[in-house]
Structure formats: C-alpha cells, structure tokens
Amino acid sequence: MNIEKISKKLGWLSPAMAATVETVLRRIPAVRKKMETEYAEVLKTLEQHLKPYKGKEPSYPLLPEEGLSKEAVLDTLKRLAEKEKPKWQKGLVSGAVYHGDPEYDNFLAEAYRIYVQSNPLHADVWPGLNKMEAEIISITAHLLGAGDSKEPIVGAVTSGGTESILLAIKTYRDKARREKGITQPEVVLPVTAHAAFDKAAHYFGLRLVKIPVDKNSVPDLRAYRRAFSSNTVAAVGSAPNFPHGTIDPIEDMARIARRKGVGFHTDACLGAFILPFARELGAPVPPFHFEVPGVTSMSADTHKYGYASKGTSVVLYRGEELRRYQYFTATEWPGGLYFSPTMAGSRPGGLIAACWAALIAQGQKGYRHAAAAILETTRKIREAVQEIHDLRLIGESLFIITFGAAREDFNIYRVMDAMAQKGWSLNGLHRPPCLHFTVTLRHTQPGVADKFVEDLRTSVREVKEMPQAADGLAPVYGMAASLPFRGMVDDLLRGYMDVMYKV
Ligand SMILES: Cc1ncc(COP(=O)(O)O)c(C=O)c1O
Structure with missing residues (x-):
C-alpha cells in the first residue's frame, strides 16, 4: 500500500x-x-x-407501501440478532456487553416495555420517571463518596458517557464565562482521557491542553502542573482511562486543580460501578471520587458496569450551584416556558425505568459479586499475557488488559487479525500500537479466559511464523x-x- x-x-x-x-x-x-x-x-x-x-437480507431503502406483518418484522430482527448473538454472548468481544445473561436481559426489556411510551419531559404525566431518575442519581452519588461531602452531590441522568462528559465540560465553560469572564476556555487533561473530551471541545469551542503519559500510562504531573493558565476552566482525570485501564493519580491532580482555583472532573464512566466494590474486596483502588476534596464533577456510566441497558449514564456535581450551569431554559418561546436539564429534549423514559430496575435488582451484593468475578478473570488473563515474551502489558489495571509488542519488528495488529480469525474481537489502539480487552461478566463464564489465553498464544506464534502476511485489517490499522x-x-x-x- x-x-x-x-x-x-x-x-x-x-x-x-x-x-x-x-x-x-x-x-x-x-x-x-x-x-x-x-x-x-x-x-x-x-x-x-x-x-x-x-x-x-431484504433491504428497505424506501418505506413499504403496505407495512409488513408484525410477525415478519420481528422475525427479521430475531434472524439478525441470532446471527450476531453468539459472538458477544460467548464472551468473544472486548467490553461492549457488560452483563448479557438472557434472563437478566428479559428483565431489563420488561422494565423498558412497561414505560415504553413515556418521556420524562412530561413530568406531570410520568412522575414515576422523575422519582426513578432522582433515585438513580442519589444511588450513584452515594457509591461515589456523597456521604463524605459537606455539599450535596447532585446530577442528572444522561444518554451515555459521552453526554455526561459533554455536559460537564459545557458546565465548566459556562461557569468560567459567567464568573471569570473567560472567553478562550481551556481544559487540562492527559492524552489518555476519552475522545468524548475532544468532542466536547469541538462542539463547545474549548481548547484541550493534553499531558503526556509514560510507558505505563501514568500522566506526567510536572507537565500537568505547568499546563494550567488563566484560561483554564477545568482539569480532568480518568478512573480508569479507556485505552490502558489505569487510574490517574486523581488525588494529586485534583489537589493541583483546587490550588489553581479550577474544578476537576473524574471520568469514571468505566470505573464508577466496579471500583467501589473492588476496593471493598481489597483491591488497590486509590482515592478517585468525591472522597477527594478537589473533585467537583464525575461521569459514571450505568450502561457499563452498572448493568443497565445501553443509553444511560450519570453526570454528578459537587453542589447545586455548579449543576445549574448545565441546565437550559427558554423563557420567550411561543411554545411555552421551556426547560431541559440535559442535551436531548424528549428522552426515552423506558431506559430510565430499565436503569433504575438494574440498580435496584443488583443491589450492593450483586455488584460486589460481579466485581469479584471480573477481577479474578482479569488477574488470570493478565498473568498469562505477562508470560508471553513477545507481548508487553501496558499499565496496571483491574479489569482491562492492554498489551503491545515487546519488540519493534512484531506487528501487534496482526495478532488482532489472528485473534479475529478465531472469533475474538479486540480493540486496536495506537500511540503506542497495542490491543486491549475489557473484561465483563461475559468473560467470567467457565472456559472463556482459558480459551482467550490459548488463542492468544497461538496467534502470537502464527504471527511469528508468518510475519509478512498482509490480509485482514492489520495494514489499515498500521x-x-x-x-x-x-x-x-x-x-x-x-x-x-x-x-x-x-x-
Ligand atoms: C473512560 C470512558 N469515558 C467515556 C466513555 C464514553 O462513553 P459512551 O461510549 O457511553 O459515550 C467511555 C466509553 O468506553 C470510556 O471508556
């Protein structure tokens, strides 16, 4: 090429x-x-x-004149889903499906069905949604140190991690504009922070000041300290970050931000519903949430390790005053007095019902149990990867396995292709080139970790034996x-x- x-x-x-x-x-x-x-x-x-x-498969680029029967429609959906299901259900996909037990999925779908027509925009029609939303926020806040905070930890339910991050960044931008007159806002964050922050900067006109990380994904704190300017409106850390699964030194980073008079956001989209339980189980989880005085906001995804269905997350703030900068109101619109706390106007109440159902049904015990199984599976895989000399593990992580090549002449993306041929779907990352596998409940099923390790060993051997093969996606990734x-x-x-x- x-x-x-x-x-x-x-x-x-x-x-x-x-x-x-x-x-x-x-x-x-x-x-x-x-x-x-x-x-x-x-x-x-x-x-x-x-x-x-x-x-x-039949294709429908245009609306059919006569609608298909409901049976035919559902048959099509079932046929497609059945083809796609084995891969994720057997635990061959990194992340993506965090629970996925068929009985549990039916339970979530039933909760959705009960509220299928609802919309929290109409709080007078569906006050039940309002109750559920407030409880989701309160539960999440209390998992993340609300009990230690003098100020109330408040928030909103959003459509996912990205929306939680977009809203937090918009909130800091608006606060700094109103209170400090900052018109060229900047956010300081490690390069490993999620791309949703790039999206927020792109949408809302901020500049990101990115901090390098070392070969184990630890941010350079000297560079971090130097990156603050009079235009900085917020700083960010991850618990953990998506690429390498490592938890940033939140305590140090938030302390520095606090000294500089700037808010600090912990992105715990991945960690919020597993790290508190991992800590209870004795895993080394450093302070990362509102227990740290400088942390002023967080993102926490219910649709990841919260085991809700896709489409919900929680954004949290220390104090109601900060949350107010997130809100939107229109007082002059002929359509009436309008207000909306998050990005969307109408929202699917069914997803709020399913999210609430997930939290209440899991309880502390459910999350603790799940965390124990995931941590154990991760430990097992990490230990085995460590023994493959051609690979190098990147960073310390409790539930993500990231590895690159131990030598420059070994193409790690070819390992991804070889694993794909065996049915696995790993994430290909870059800077540095590496692969990553996020462990979920799907991978705690008997035999999955052993098969992963066995297939990984075989894939590495295959790539070594035939280093030049150029099929698959490796050339594109490379x-x-x-x-x-x-x-x-x-x-x-x-x-x-x-x-x-x-x-
Ligand atoms: C650390 C982290 N933050 C934010 C996000 C974005 O979440 P979402 O895909 O739900 O928008 C992700 C997604 O994987 C993530 O891992």
Missing part, C-alpha cells in the same frame, strides 16, 4: 511539519487523485467488514496509526462514516 510506504518514510516529521507538507501535497492534482484512489481501496476493504448482510498526515486519516474516518450510512 502506497500510503503505508509514505508513513514509513515520513514518520519522523513533527505533527506541525507533517500538516504543512500535507497541505502542499493536497494542492497537487496528481497526488490528490492518487490519495482518493487509495482511500477508495481502504474503504472497500472496510465496507466488506461493515456490510455482511448486503445482498443476503497505516492509520503511523501515517504522519493526520488530515488523510481524518478523511478516511469521515469516509468510513459515509459507508456506515449506505443502505
């Missing part, structure tokens, strides 16, 4: 130099044409992976990770999204 050759030759360019070279290259028609041909080739490979039903021209990678991602929306 030509793009791959370019990456290898020009990998030494600094990001700024690469951007300049790329701008110049893009102005040359022959180069532009060549790039487009290469994109088309890469996208074609990706399309094959993305559209397995093309030509095999190229996307190393290409100095990030505008090209950006184009490719946009092209990928176009492909996703093709019927």
